[in-house]
Amino acid sequence: xxxxxxxxxxxxxxxxxxxxxxxIVTEFRTAEILEAAYRVFAERGFDEATMAEIARAAxxxxxxxxxxxxxxQEIYEAALRQSAVEVDARTKAALERAAGVDGKIRAFIExxxxxFEEHRDxxxxxxxxxxxxxxxxxxxxxxxxxxxxxxxxxxxxILQQAVRRKAxxxxxxxxxxxxIFDLTRSIVTQRLRGxxxxxxxxxxxxxxxxxxxxIGYR
Amino acid sequence: xxxxxxxxxxxxxxxxxxxxxxxIVTEFRTAEILEAAYRVFAERGFDEATMAEIARAAxxxxxxxxxxxxxxQEIYEAALRQSAVEVDARTKAALERAAGVDGKIRAFIExxxxxFEEHRDxxxxxxxxxxxxxxxxxxxxxxxxxxxxxxxxxxxxILQQAVRRKAxxxxxxxxxxxxIFDLTRSIVTQRLRGxxxxxxxxxxxxxxxxxxxxIGYR
DNA sequence: CGGTATACTGACTCATCGGTCATTTCGATG
DNA sequence: CATCGAAATGACCGATGAGTCAGTATACCG
Numbered sequence: 473x474x475x476x477x478x479x480x481x482x483x484x485x486x487x488x489x490x491x492x493x494x495x496i497v498t499e500f501r502t503a504e505i506l507e508a509a510y511r512v513f514a515e516r517g518f519d520e521a522t523m524a525e526i527a528r529a530a531x532x533x534x535x536x537x538x539x540x541x542x543x544x545q546e547i548y549e550a551a552l553r554q555s556a557v558e559v560d561a562r563t564k565a566a567l568e569r570a571a572g573v574d575g576k577i578r579a580f581i582e583x584x585x586x587x588f589e590e591h592r593d594x595x596x597x598x599x600x601x602x603x604x605x606x607x608x609x610x611x612x613x614x615x616x617x618x619x620x621x622x623x624x625x626x627x628x629x630i631l632q633q634a635v636r637r638k639a640x641x642x643x644x645x646x647x648x649x650x651x652i653f654d655l656t657r658s659i660v661t662q663r664l665r666g667x668x669x670x671x672x673x674x675x676x677x678x679x680x681x682x683x684x685x686x687i688g689y690r
Numbered sequence: 691x692x693x694x695x696x697x698x699x700x701x702x703x704x705x706x707x708x709x710x711x712x713x714i715v716t717e718f719r720t721a722e723i724l725e726a727a728y729r730v731f732a733e734r735g736f737d738e739a740t741m742a743e744i745a746r747a748a749x750x751x752x753x754x755x756x757x758x759x760x761x762x763q764e765i766y767e768a769a770l771r772q773s774a775v776e777v778d779a780r781t782k783a784a785l786e787r788a789a790g791v792d793g794k795i796r797a798f799i800e801x802x803x804x805x806f807e808e809h810r811d812x813x814x815x816x817x818x819x820x821x822x823x824x825x826x827x828x829x830x831x832x833x834x835x836x837x838x839x840x841x842x843x844x845x846x847x848i849l850q851q852a853v854r855r856k857a858x859x860x861x862x863x864x865x866x867x868x869x870i871f872d873l874t875r876s877i878v879t880q881r882l883r884g885x886x887x888x889x890x891x892x893x894x895x896x897x898x899x900x901x902x903x904x905i906g907y908r
Numbered sequence: 909c910g911g912t913a914t915a916c917t918g919a920c921t922c923a924t925c926g927g928t929c930a931t932t933t934c935g936a937t938g
Numbered sequence: 939c940a941t942c943g944a945a946a947t948g949a950c951c952g953a954t955g956a957g958t959c960a961g962t963a964t965a966c967c968g
Contacts, residue, residue, distance in 0.1 A: 544927090661872075675865075753959080
């Protein structure tokens with residue numbers, strides 16, 4: 473992030489080492505702040521989270537936050553994007569590995585349920601940004617929306633293929649993709665609320681069966 | 691709301707009439723303000739809506755709002771509760787009328803889809819309040835949550851009965867109820883975004899089939 | 909019309925919060 | 939240990955917005 477000025481003909485070794493050390497510290501602080509912000513945003517939501525609170529949670533002063541991020545908005549997006557990239561990567565990998573349409577749909581559900589089981593704050597973070605009307609959507613709402621659509625698209629492609637191959641009945645694939653996505657979300661919500669007394673595996677099986685029978689021929 | 695002082699031995703008729711007139715005005719203003727608040731909250735969300743904006747939308751001064759409601763929070767809750775009661779009543783009536791488990795489930799989906807089709811602001815209002823963690827839930831988040839659980843409970847009861855009668859396979863009824871609820875929500879979301887090009891009837895049929903096959907035996 | 913009670917108004921207060929920057933602390937170097 | 943540059947700090951600033959209230963307009967009545 474810091475503008476890098478070429479530092480002339482001094483010994484490269486020392487210069488390199490110095491900068492490396494600084495970069496390590498920067499990286500550490502950055503991660504530390506992000507992690508704290510993550511918790512606070514998940515707890516309070518964007519509007520109600522304060523920079524003072526994030527600073528306290530990170531164990532630094534408020535001013536320090538601004539040495540590493542230019543604004544509250546940017547911290548939020550960085551936090552969100554970090555996990556979004558991870559969940560996206562995991563989902564894609566799982567879909568790649570899985571065989572057959574049923575396997576892929578199950579893999580989708582399973583991956584997301586497992587991911588959110590271990591990243592509850594992330595789920596809350598995305599939930600908070602829901603429901604903003606597109607017209608006046610704030611920056612971060614739009615970001616969450618993009619992430620969501622990306623995930624739905626993955627499902628949609630699987631379903632399109634499945635319909636073409638007559639593995640499932642000819643449903644409207646995009647609508648079905650949204651439905652599967654939201655069903656997954658529904659179950660995560662129940663788990664986070666402690667409303668589901670079932671094991672994770674049971675919930676995965678439940679969600680899969682419901683959708684699979686739902687879109688199947690019989 | 692105003693403390694009512696007994697006004698002695700004047701002619702009762704006039705007094706009654708005067709109070710009635712006042713009550714009419716009050717009722718009118720109250721509704722006017724609520725309707726404006728409704729729109730603004732749906733558009734901006736609770737935090738970003740301002741009392742000044744609501745006042746402008748209602749065509750009154752800010753101070754006037756406080757003559758009819760004690761706080762922003764209370765206006766929000768009144769707005770929310772008004773529609774919540776209505777949707778609840780409609781849903782219950784529709785469930786009563788419908789015959790058979792399948793009819794009732796279809797009626798549930800249909801009622802909600804139709805209601806939200808005509809009360810888009812209400813949907814946005816409830817969406818905005820989603821995802822708050824139960825522990826630190828703000829007042830209005832808790833209210834939305836209650837409404838949601840009430841609706842889910844209606845579905846749950848239908849499903850329990852259905853399972854007992856072996857009309858559907860022995861699914862976990864509460865989880866299935868949440869799933870149906872969220873699937874409905876999913877489709878409303880798509881419609882509000884303009885993402886669904888299908889007719890309302892098609893969407894109703896789609897949602898019903900998906901769930902019905904999902905929980906059915908075959 | 910003048911008097912009075914009530915409704916309404918919007919300028920004001922006060923608290924909060926994002927972001928800034930003069931000052932202090934830290935730690936590397938010679 | 940003295941020096942010096944970078945990192946960190948937190949008091950401060952300006953903006954915003956919920957809620958208040960002294961003053962004004964309005965409606966009603968004798």
